[in-house]
Structure formats: structure tokens, C-alpha cells
Amino acid sequence: MSDAIMKTRLNMTIADLALVVLLAVTAGILFFLIPNWVLSRGTEAEIRSGDKIVGAYSLDHDRRIDVPGPLGITVVKIEKGRASIVSSPCPHKLCTRMGDCGKEGGVIVCVPNEVVVRTGQGRTDGLDAVSR
Numbered sequence: 001m002s003d004a005i006m007k008t009r010l011n012m013t014i015a016d017l018a019l020v021v022l023l024a025v026t027a028g029i030l031f032f033l034i035p036n037w038v039l040s041r042g043t044e045a046e047i048r049s050g051d052k053i054v055g056a057y058s059l060d061h062d063r064r065i066d067v068p069g070p071l072g073i074t075v076v077k078i079e080k081g082r083a084s085i086v087s088s089p090c091p092h093k094l095c096t097r098m099g100d101c102g103k104e105g106g107v108i109v110c111v112p113n114e115v116v117v118r119t120g121q122g123r124t125d126g127l128d129a130v131s132r
Contacts, residue, residue, distance in 0.1 A: 040101055042120035045083040047076055050114045059083065059103060059119065069113035076117055083117050085110060 012020075047054040049067050057063065057078055064086075065076045072089035084100035089111045093112035105120025 001015055042105055045076075045078060045101075045117055045119045048116040049074075050116075057083075067115050069110070069115050071113045074110050074113050074115040076115075082107065082119070085115070085117060088113055 023066040036083070036108075043055045043060070044058050046056045046066055046131075047065060049069050054067050055065070057065065059078060059081045062079045064079075065078070067076055068072045069089075074088040074095070075086050077084055077086045082102040085095045085098070085108050088095050090110050092112075095108060095115070097106045100106075101108060101117070102118045103119065105118040108117040109115070
């Protein structure tokens with residue numbers, strides 16, 4: 001390495017230090033605020049079979065829901081604020097391996113049996129989203 005690079009010093013003024021501290025504090029505050037703005041914080045799971053709503057169930061109460069579909073019964077479990085599909089008559093059982101979703105929002109779909117489990121805060125005006 002050259003001697004010029006080795007001898008370079010960090011010359012920070014008080015204003016530079018204040019700017020670095022301000023940016024660090026702002027980043028720390030946004031780290032905790034942004035998830036609350038982005039996450040939907042829903043309180044229920046909406047379950048659909050085909051194009052019909054089977055029901056909307058609170059995530060606060062543990063339960064098992066049998067959802068009829070074209071292939072048979074899909075079992076949805078709500079436990080500890082999380083919803084998941086635990087069994088389904090579909091051939092590959094991908095929906096049972098999709099995990100769970102909770103108050104932060106999410107969707108689990110069993111395509112062959114036409115069952116959809118959606119959590120999160122839904123819109124009341126019939127729209128999925130609004131773009132500006």
C-alpha cells in the first residue's frame with residue numbers, strides 16, 4: 001500500500017458527527033416504526049371454498065374448521081393466533097406444507113380443492129389494493 005493511503009486521517013467536524021448521530025437515531029426509530037405501518041394487523045382468518053365465503057374466524061380462539069371442497073374436506077386449524085391447513089384430499093399436499101399465517105397477514109391456498117385461507121386486515125370496499 002502506498003504511504004499516502006496509510007497516512008490518511010479521518011477529519012470529522014462537530015457538524016459531521018451530529019449528522020452521523022442524527023442518521024443513526026432516525027434509522028433506529030424507523031426500524032421499529034416501519035413494520036407497524038406495513039403490517040396489516042388483522043384479527044381474523046377468512047376461509048373460502050370456491051367463490052363462496054365459508055366464514056371469518058377470530059385468530060384469538062383455537063379451533064378446527066372442516067371446509068368442503070370439490071375433492072373432499074380440507075381441515076383448517078387456528079391455534080395460537082396462526083391459521084394453517086393441516087390436511088386436505090389434494091394429491092400433492094402442498095397446502096399442508098405452506099406453513100401458517102397470522103395477524104401480519106398471509107394466504108394459504110389449496111388449488112385442487114379450491115380452498116383459500118386469508119389472514120390480515122381486509123378492505124371493506126371490495127378492492128384488493130389501491131395504487132397511486
